[in-house]
Amino acid sequence: MMQETLIPKLGVVTDIRIDTPDVKTFRVVGLDGKKVFDHMPGQCAMLSIPGVGEAMFSITSSPTNTEFMEFSIKKCGCLTNWLHAMDVGQQITIRGPYGRPFPVETELKGKNLFFIAGGIGLAPLRSVINYVRDNRQNYGKIKILYGSRSKQDLVDYHEILDEWMADDNVEVYLTIDRPQDDWDGHVGFVPNYVKEIDLDLDYNVLVCGPPVMIKFTLANLKELGFQETQVYTTMELRMKCGVGKCGRCNIGNKYVCKDGPVFRFDELDQLPNEY
Amino acid sequence: MQDVNQFKPKIVAFCCNWCSYAGADLAGTNRLQYPADVKIIRVPCSCRVNPMFILRAFQRGADGVILCGCHPGDCHYTTGNYYARRRMTLLFSMLDYLGIEKQRTRVEWVSAAEGAKFAATMNEFVAAVTQLGPNKRLEDLRCKN
Amino acid sequence: MKKLPVSKIQELFAAIRAQQTLYIPTDDASGQARYLPWQEGMELTHALNTVRSAKDFFFPQTENLVEFKLKGKEIEIIDSRTEQDDFVIFGVRACDARSFTILDKVFLIDPIDTYYKNRREHGTVVTLACTQPEETCFCTTFGIDPADPEGDAACWIAGDSLYLKARTEKGEKLLSALDNLLADADEGEIAAQQKATRDIAQKLPFAKLNLAGFNGENLNKLFDSKKWPELSEACLGCGTCTFVCPTCQCYDIRDFDTGHGVKRFRCWDSCMYSDFTLMAHGNSRNSQVERFRQRFMHKLVYFPANNEGEYGCVGCGRCLAKCPISMNIVKVAKALEGEVQ
């Protein structure tokens, strides 16, 4: 049978983890208890509650997780409000995977990787980080810089503490925007912290976060001597079809859902400034 | 024996909180009979009902829509029903202009003391709509079946 | 090539109708040209083209994609599609015929849109050559010959005869089934009529519209042009141009709660609408300048950049005739011409 792109599959939410006051992580499997489909890090899926809406979310879990998929979702609109209000056992519809993943098996293979994430921007990068950690032999040094508004707003804080920071092969830098009583780590914005980290230029950088953070981070990276060809990001625009036909995520001659969401900055530079 | 296929219209009645809803209540406590297919929607004032409410009721399967409010001059908010009166007059006239049966829509003023009038109005309206048959001209086919 | 007397066209329609549904452009009760299913006695319109384009046949304004039933936490997905019956569209003009090729490049590339494909496979397109192009026509700009239209089969009316020629297997199949009505004809018989049409086409006001610089290479130059605010100044932000356009293909997917289930449907959408790119966190095209630019950039620059230079316009002239403020692709192209040459 031909692949039906617009007809979704069913999934069921088996676990809901409260990450921050406005972010929850949902674990989704198919009705048969298995993963609904395989994906590559950076790819997305269309989740929907019929009658409420359908939207694109990046798959937070690593492809190396063969049991289930996870989505870290921030509450900000109609659908996400609904998702935040639902209970375990709720069925949802899911279709995908969509988009071009991070080139973890090609351009990024064997390279040193520097991950920079801000707030919910960790969601797509978490998939890459865990993929890379599970295939550790294929990559060089790994640094992770993650910042959020406050300690409470750090997504996946426990996984960061228990797994990433415990991993001798990974260097983790955390920061929060403003000082806080129970925080003895770094305080300050992500773009500034980038300049404080001891870093050589032999890294490929993967950035994701709010648009302003990306803008200033990129500027600071360039100041340090990084080339645009070394820096990747993942984008978000309104999407409906997910397959480059409905027309709304169109920037220049690219469709974010199909030709992205992962772009290298030199590719973005070619596109008109409309994102 | 009653005909099981007999058409029983679905009626939506918008009732203002202060008069008509209390009137309906009174009809109930006085054990006055009116058809169970009249679904009452309580609104703060008859002027809370905008044309979209009426149309939406038809879309969702109503065969007739009636708006009940305080008698002119008795509005809890002083003037609400005067505005509702103009609005509904124009809307009903427009529906008639579009060829939609004018007997499907109605406005009645029912006070809190007029339980009997409420029941009688409903009985009469249901009878009128029953005669018209199901709403076909303002239905949304997607909501059927 | 085959022919039959124009006076027998109703017999031809009846013969086609005997096998499958036939749509022809005809004048409706209010005198507007539109495609309607042929019934006995229904005549071809005298208008050059239909008000709405023919894209509806393959990409209707609204269609159900899938239905859901919800019960507690459970969801049931119901694919309620039915197989499309075979149908013939008769009298499609050369521009609209080309629009199908353009839509194919959107819907039939991987991943294939099965809804579109289903209709496309079951539809046979019979085109009709133009004889009296109008001032708004500029199909020749896109290499379309109004006197020699594409399609599964093509027709010409010359003198008292209707000439028919099959171009594809589907067309062959249709014509062979009508064989007893048709007589053999020679291509030479339509040559004079074709020449007359082409002569008029040469004289049209936009026959020499120059789109030379509109391609991917000048993408940013055109995008950054200072002319967009002025061009879009009067734009109302309605969707007229989009909805009458035979090649506009953007769509929206929405849910309708029927009270006993949810119908997910798709409908045409327009990049001219303010909510087209609206997200919970903001809008990437905030003003009408950007939305206006998107539509013309998409047709004149982005589409050719992705499709070997083929423009997303067929020069049918509908937007020229219908825009409430008479701002259109020709004016935009002419205004931007200077930027790239």
Place this chain on the structure above:
Amino acid sequence: MQELMLAKAKELLQNGTVNRVLGWQAGEFVYDITPAVFESEQDLDAGFVYNEFCGNNLSKYLIKESRKEGKVLAFLKPCDTYSFNQLIKEHRIIRENVYVIGVPCEGKTDGETLKSKGVKGILGAKSEGDELIIDTLYGEQRLSKRDALTARCLTCKSKKHVVYDELLGEEGEEVPENHRFEEVEKLEAMTPDERFAFWRGELSRCIRCNACRNVCPACSCEKCVFDNPASGISQKAAADSFEENMFHIIRAFHVAGRCTDCGECSRVCPQNIPLHLLNRKFIKDIDAFYGEYQAGEDTESRAPLTNFTYDDVEPSIVYKGGKK
């Protein structure tokens, strides 16, 4: 007239009375006129035009233009001035920032109207006495100016401006014998079944392009109810006959009592749906039930739907008839 307007515009630009001019710009053909803002004399010379094809009602653009810096000169035709007044009444236009020059109007024509009279391949047109001489791809055609008028101009209610700062040309007269409700009356005289069939035929052509809404000077809400996804209306999907009825009833209702009958909705409709017949029905009913009222005639009076009297007719007048 065009020369007069051009000279006036230049003079006012020069002496600093205004900073911009809102007018009509010539297009590629004789009939495809676009509303435009001219900022300099060169701009004006390059494209400013005023002729029988300048039908666009410019008043709605003043919502945006009057909020920009400086003062804008607006040329308004008699029927545009009604819309302008109505927008002033609704506090949508900042009056101090607009310099209104009333320009006379003898009725307009447009490409669509000419084509509906069988004119094909229009290349140019010029007026000569009572006739319009149209140059076409298929030869010259002559049409009397009366025949070339758009439907809305045939039932023009007034050629007199209700507001202006300055007037060019001669002031026109009101047209009391405009017969603009004749079509409405014809429909009213039909049986409900005939009316239903008529409107189904018309409204089923609607493609939900929203041109009628977006062009309407009375539809000036910051956010339209139809743009609200939570309203439950599929704004752009002609998904069901109900949706079409709903959209058009509500659209007309929202402008009831505020519609000046400028006719832009019917002019822009790509499907030629006679939308003005819905608006006129409301105008006629308001006149009949609540007394003569012309929206836009003044900037003070209360609109019929935000007003009442204690002895208004009861809604039962519709389903029972007579009882005033």
